[in-house]
Amino acid sequence: MNLVREIWRSIVRRDPLTTDKGKSELVFLNVWLHIHPAKVKKENMKFRHSFYLGFITFFLFLILLTTGIALMCYYRPYPPQAYQDMKDMQFVVFMGPFLRNMHRWAAHGMVICVFLHMCRVFYTGSYKKPRQFNWVVGVFLLLLTLGLSFTGYLLPWDQLAYWAITVGSNIGSYAPLVGGQLRELLLGGHTVGEAALLRFYVLHVAVLPALLILLTIVHFWRVRKDGGLSRPVWTLKPSKTESLVTIGAPAVVAPLQVEAASRNKTYGLMEVVTGKPIFETITPEEEEDTVFSYPYAFVREAVVLMATVTTVMAMSLFLNAPLEQLANPAKTPNPAKAPWYFLGLQELVSHSALLGGVVAPALMVLALLAIPYLDRNPSRRPVDRKWILWLFTFFVVANLALIIVGTFFRGPGWAFVPPWVHVVGGAE
Amino acid sequence: MERRLQKIFFALSMIALALILAAEWQANTPSWKNYQRNFLQLEAQDEPNAAAKAAVLSTPLEIHQVMLTGLQRVDRCTTCHLGVDDPTMKNAPEPFRYHAGLGPHIPSKFGCTICHGGQGLATDKESAHGNVAFWQTPLLSVDYVRATCGRCHKEGDVPGVPELTEGRHLFETQGCRGCHKLNGVGGSIGPDLSEEGASLRAPQWLEKHFLAPNAVSAGSAMPNFHFSTEQARNLTYYMLALTNQDMGSYYSSVRLIPSPEYGRQLFIEKNCIACHSVGGVGAKTGPDLLGVTKRHSNEWLDEQLVNPQLVYPGSTMPEYDLEANARKALLAFMATVTTEDVQSILSGRKTALKPEDVAIEAGKQDFARFGCVGCHGTELQGGVPNPNAQGGEVPSLLHVSDDYTKDEVIAIIRNGKVPPMDNPAGPTPPLYMPSWKHVLSDEDVNRVADYLWSKQQKKESW
Numbered sequence: 001m002n003l004v005r006e007i008w009r010s011i012v013r014r015d016p017l018t019t020d021k022g023k024s025e026l027v028f029l030n031v032w033l034h035i036h037p038a039k040v041k042k043e044n045m046k047f048r049h050s051f052y053l054g055f056i057t058f059f060l061f062l063i064l065l066t067t068g069i070a071l072m073c074y075y076r077p078y079p080p081q082a083y084q085d086m087k088d089m090q091f092v093v094f095m096g097p098f099l100r101n102m103h104r105w106a107a108h109g110m111v112i113c114v115f116l117h118m119c120r121v122f123y124t125g126s127y128k129k130p131r132q133f134n135w136v137v138g139v140f141l142l143l144l145t146l147g148l149s150f151t152g153y154l155l156p157w158d159q160l161a162y163w164a165i166t167v168g169s170n171i172g173s174y175a176p177l178v179g180g181q182l183r184e185l186l187l188g189g190h191t192v193g194e195a196a197l198l199r200f201y202v203l204h205v206a207v208l209p210a211l212l213i214l215l216t217i218v219h220f221w222r223v224r225k226d227g228g229l230s231r232p233v234w235t236l237k238p239s240k241t242e243s244l245v246t247i248g249a250p251a252v253v254a255p256l257q258v259e260a261a262s263r264n265k266t267y268g269l270m271e272v273v274t275g276k277p278i279f280e281t282i283t284p285e286e287e288e289d290t291v292f293s294y295p296y297a298f299v300r301e302a303v304v305l306m307a308t309v310t311t312v313m314a315m316s317l318f319l320n321a322p323l324e325q326l327a328n329p330a331k332t333p334n335p336a337k338a339p340w341y342f343l344g345l346q347e348l349v350s351h352s353a354l355l356g357g358v359v360a361p362a363l364m365v366l367a368l369l370a371i372p373y374l375d376r377n378p379s380r381r382p383v384d385r386k387w388i389l390w391l392f393t394f395f396v397v398a399n400l401a402l403i404i405v406g407t408f409f410r411g412p413g414w415a416f417v418p419p420w421v422h423v424v425g426g427a428e
Numbered sequence: 429m430e431r432r433l434q435k436i437f438f439a440l441s442m443i444a445l446a447l448i449l450a451a452e453w454q455a456n457t458p459s460w461k462n463y464q465r466n467f468l469q470l471e472a473q474d475e476p477n478a479a480a481k482a483a484v485l486s487t488p489l490e491i492h493q494v495m496l497t498g499l500q501r502v503d504r505c506t507t508c509h510l511g512v513d514d515p516t517m518k519n520a521p522e523p524f525r526y527h528a529g530l531g532p533h534i535p536s537k538f539g540c541t542i543c544h545g546g547q548g549l550a551t552d553k554e555s556a557h558g559n560v561a562f563w564q565t566p567l568l569s570v571d572y573v574r575a576t577c578g579r580c581h582k583e584g585d586v587p588g589v590p591e592l593t594e595g596r597h598l599f600e601t602q603g604c605r606g607c608h609k610l611n612g613v614g615g616s617i618g619p620d621l622s623e624e625g626a627s628l629r630a631p632q633w634l635e636k637h638f639l640a641p642n643a644v645s646a647g648s649a650m651p652n653f654h655f656s657t658e659q660a661r662n663l664t665y666y667m668l669a670l671t672n673q674d675m676g677s678y679y680s681s682v683r684l685i686p687s688p689e690y691g692r693q694l695f696i697e698k699n700c701i702a703c704h705s706v707g708g709v710g711a712k713t714g715p716d717l718l719g720v721t722k723r724h725s726n727e728w729l730d731e732q733l734v735n736p737q738l739v740y741p742g743s744t745m746p747e748y749d750l751e752a753n754a755r756k757a758l759l760a761f762m763a764t765v766t767t768e769d770v771q772s773i774l775s776g777r778k779t780a781l782k783p784e785d786v787a788i789e790a791g792k793q794d795f796a797r798f799g800c801v802g803c804h805g806t807e808l809q810g811g812v813p814n815p816n817a818q819g820g821e822v823p824s825l826l827h828v829s830d831d832y833t834k835d836e837v838i839a840i841i842r843n844g845k846v847p848p849m850d851n852p853a854g855p856t857p858p859l860y861m862p863s864w865k866h867v868l869s870d871e872d873v874n875r876v877a878d879y880l881w882s883k884q885q886k887k888e889s890w
Binding site for chain 1: 440564
């Protein structure tokens with residue numbers, strides 16, 4: 001019995017969780033949990049401030065990692081075996097359809113949630129000082145998510161996959177000078193074929209997830225260093241606004257007025273680094289608003305995690321991921337459509353290949369990256385940011401409208417066909 | 429609030445657990461297990477005692493599959509169709525019934541889908557029978573299933589499937605290649621038919637299309653050839669057999685079935701009777717062939733057909749370049765040939781060809797083989813409707829020498845020609861003369877021109 005206790009004590013070295021010290025040590029001494037602060041501000045954890053969209057995105061990514069690794073056990077990235085493996089998944093692998101459905105729906109969910117998370121961050125002005133660069137990291141995470149979804153789209157090697165990727169990679173080739181070469185580098189040839197499947201697979205299971213994990217670590221670290229979840233500033237009393245905007249931003253705080261080294265006062269390294277005396281960083285009012293992360297933050301995160309998992313599982317039980325016929329380079333479906341999140345782009349391309357396929361998306365990405373540096377307005381209050389909010393709303397609505405038009409209103413030959421009109425021979 | 433959150437967490441966890449169990453239940457109760465249980469019940473009925481019954485009933489339920497690397501497929505049909513190779517299941521209900529009359533086509537060697545269509549990888553009824561979205565080849569109905577024999581037996585006579593032989597014959601004699609490519613040879617007006625059997629088209633669609641092309645495919649350039657319903661069925665059979673799929677050496681070795689019927693056809697085609705006789709009937713240049721298979725071994729005869737001079741130095745018999753199964757077919761015919769039969773072959777033949785007619789005959793054969801007859805008619809009469817072309821139809825070729833020199837005609841065959849339009853503002857006529865220079869050799873083109881010239885009718889002078 002003593003041995004058991006000894007082993008247990010060697011693993012769990014904190015005090016019991018009934019004590020405040022134990023609650024702190026749970027976070028301090030645990031490598032996985034210490035991305036959290038030991039204490040969080042209650043106000044920051046409110047659901048209606050962030051809708052936990054960042055958490056949901058991360059949890060969806062965890063689902064994708066686990067189901068993805070399981071799927072790798074049944075998949076050969078080589079045509080036409082790849083397609084046969086999909087069929088085997090559907091018909092003979094134990095719980096195969098459920099596994100593949102979970103991966104598919106979580107992937108779509110992640111694209112949606114990462115976009116919604118970006119909107120939330122924008123509308124609350126949370127990209128402002130000191131979080132400018134974290135916004136940039138976030139934009140790259142968005143691009144990586146799209147890249148993962150796009151590369152994963154090809155792997156089933158059915159008609160849907162083949163032609164979506166053919167159309168999608170054609171869009172890229174409209175870039176002047178390098179477009180053709182970029183496409184060839186990605187596909188390993190002039191058309192989507194064996195080489196493209198292998199490259200997409202490598203990108204999908206190794207390169208892009210690794211990059212995504214690395215950037216996610218940076219993203220989370222910076223959120224933590226910049227004072228945790230950002231909350232809408234308008235919920236605070238005006239007097240507190242200023243201090244919250246600048247919290248944890250060493251560069252903007254006047255250098256610590258350090259008393260000359262004396263016997264009376266010594267400064268810790270942390271105080272020198274943050275520029276603030278350690279015992280003055282939290283005001284008594286703020287102290288009142290804070291609680292221990294355990295269980296306050298953890299239980300909320302756990303609820304969101306389980307909600308995400310159950311939603312994906314419920315969808316996977318009843319909705320099957322599509323699998324069309326084997327990819328056939330000789331039979332072009334009409335219309336051949338890119339994955340849905342690129343249909344806005346395809347819609348633009350149908351009007352002008354260069355403007356819609358290269359200039360518009362390049363400008364869009366550059367604008368997103370530059371937002372925190374172009375928007376010099378220090379205020380996070382909506383009343384002070386009217387025009388930029390309208391501009392962003394316009395950008396979001398325009399994007400959605402283009403995607404909806406591309407998805408539901410385009411028929412054979414990219415002609416305008418409302419979804420309620422049936423085109424005879426449209427499937428040909 | 430904290431209490432409630434913990435309850436929500438607990439509830440969500442329970443839901444997640446329930447969902448996993450539901451997914452597992454879904455995965456554990458596929459429909460094929462029910463079929464296997466029913467089959468075991470059926471088998472157990474005939475067992476004499478309880479112990480044997482129990483032994484049968486305790487057979488593990490598992491997916492059965494036939495891996496067919498040569499045919500590039502995996503068929504799991506026998507997961508449910510469990511009695512397919514068990515003669516005692518002759519009167520069993522479907523899906524357990526014995527498949528009679530398979531001959532050498534046993535399921536373990538051929539699977540099911542190569543003949544029947546359907547989705548071999550699938551393990552539920554709807555998907556396996558292929559009546560689901562995104563599966564191109566659903567199960568063929570009983571009326572058409574024999575058509576797929578032609579996917580391996582690509583040439584010659586297919587015993588038991590006269591439709592196929594007849595359909596192939598129609599295709600080669602009615603000028604289909606004039607507009608349609610098949611395995612690289614043919615015109616470009618209509619679609620390539622090399623993969624027609626693998627397309628999405630239902631057999632019923634094809635059959636209707638042959639009877640009246642415009643009825644199922646509005647605006648089709650294909651003329652109505654006024655086929656009979658039987659001919660339409662035969663052509664449909666042939667279309668269903670057309671695929672480019674590589675069947676693997678085991679299966680393609682029977683491309684041609686060495687049947688005596690096909691041997692007889694070859695005997696007529698190669699004009700053996702022009703040199704040989706059978707029981708005294710025929711020509712005397714070569715030896716009499718009655719009983720030849722008894723006088724020589726099969727190997728000797730085969731060698732003789734491959735290389736006559738090697739066996740008989742100085743022999744005047746030409747090399748016919750026949751493939752192995754064609755030689756076998758000829759020998760099979762020789763083994764059963766009768767004098768009466770040869771007499772009927774001889775009397776069915778027209779008068780012997782004169783040397784100068786041989787080239788013209790070859791030109792005529794090219795004219796049929798490459799599909800010229802499809803538009804220009806078997807007697808060069810033309811007359812196939814071609815809206816908005818001058819005269820509204822494909823012109824007769826009986827008077828070309830009035831307007832063109834032979835060289836000009838040769839140039840038109842080689843390079844093609846767009847017909848002049850009745851109304852220049854109207855629609856382009858659907859039919860045109862394709863360019864044949866990449867299909868026909870110069871020799872072929874010259875022979876076709878010679879044939880045309882041999883048929884020219886002088887305009888009546890007045």
